[in-house]
Amino acid sequence: MKMEMLSRKISDIVKEDMRLSLFFSGERIDFCCNGFRQLDEVLEEKGEDKEQFSRRLSLFMADLDKKGDRETYFEDMDNVELINLIVNQHHKFTRDVLEELDTYVPMILRAHFDEDPELLLMINRLYGNLRTELLEHLIKEERILFPAMKSGDAEEAKNTIASTEDEHDAAGDILKELRSTTRDFLIPSWSCNTFAAAYHHLEALEQDLFRHIFLENSVLFPRFSQ
Ligand SMILES: [Fe+2]
Ligand SMILES: [Fe+2]
Incomplete structure (x- = not known):
């Protein structure tokens, strides 16, 4: 290189x-x-x-x-194709993982509270905040921002982008806090399979969100903010 x-x-x-x-x-x-x-x-x-x-x-x-086979070159996709990919892959994945975590996070809170109350309360709080932020964020993109982009309403799209990016930053901050709280999702010695599953899903959510936010902030939004 x-x-x-x-x-x-x-x-x-x-x-x-x-x-x-x-x-x-x-x-x-x-x-x-x-x-x-x-x-x-x-x-x-x-x-x-x-x-x-x-x-x-x-x-x-x-x-x-x-x-060899490199992934789709996103710059070659038009706005509608890119938005559909974001919604069908990333929004769907986010909702699916949140549904799993809605089961796991309360479960580990109950089962392992005594082992490390501080850690368990923190995971529960951060996850709760992230979940609320994300569910509101996804629906706003699907009902307000993306329809404006698809219909070519550049003015409305431009006006909504700034607040959408702020929401990305807020989610990114929670993810960073989750990663440091859990020491890079290091599974504690006293944990069980459910605990490992919770960390696995949290990390999968983080990785997918990074790619998802990247596609929006760096590929899709610049098309409207010029
Ligand atoms: Fe999105
Ligand atoms: Fe987004």
Whole structure:
């Protein structure tokens, strides 16, 4: 990989091949809510060695090349196709996972409260907040923002984008808090299978939301905010 890649915006790098989102997730670099930032600045902030980082990225990309089939190139999709993909894949996935978590989170709260009350209360609170935010957010996009975009009402779309991005930031903040509270979803020694399932679903929700928010903030919305 060429070092000049480091001076690019993170979202521009991910836009070219969405599979790179996995790499950035693994490196704990926010490519969705903060995708507008320049990669080298973020690396400096994290105190990363740029040479070593470049090497890891090169290896990851070489591996992708070997696999060949790259994911859909989202810039080639028109607005309607992109919106349909967001709703049919990501909104559906979010609702499905929330439904699972609605069972698991109260279950682990009851079963494991005594082992670590602080942790269990925090998970319960963060999950509750995230769930409320997301369910309201999805319906607003589906009933207000996306119809405006599909019908070509650029003015209404533009007016709604700012508040939608604020909601993405709010969800992103909760996700970060969940990750630090759970110490990167590290399963405690005293836990059971249900606990592991809860963490697994929370992490799956996080990973899908990162890609979902990226598609909205960095691919779809810029088409309307110019
Ligand atoms: Fe969405
Ligand atoms: Fe969204």
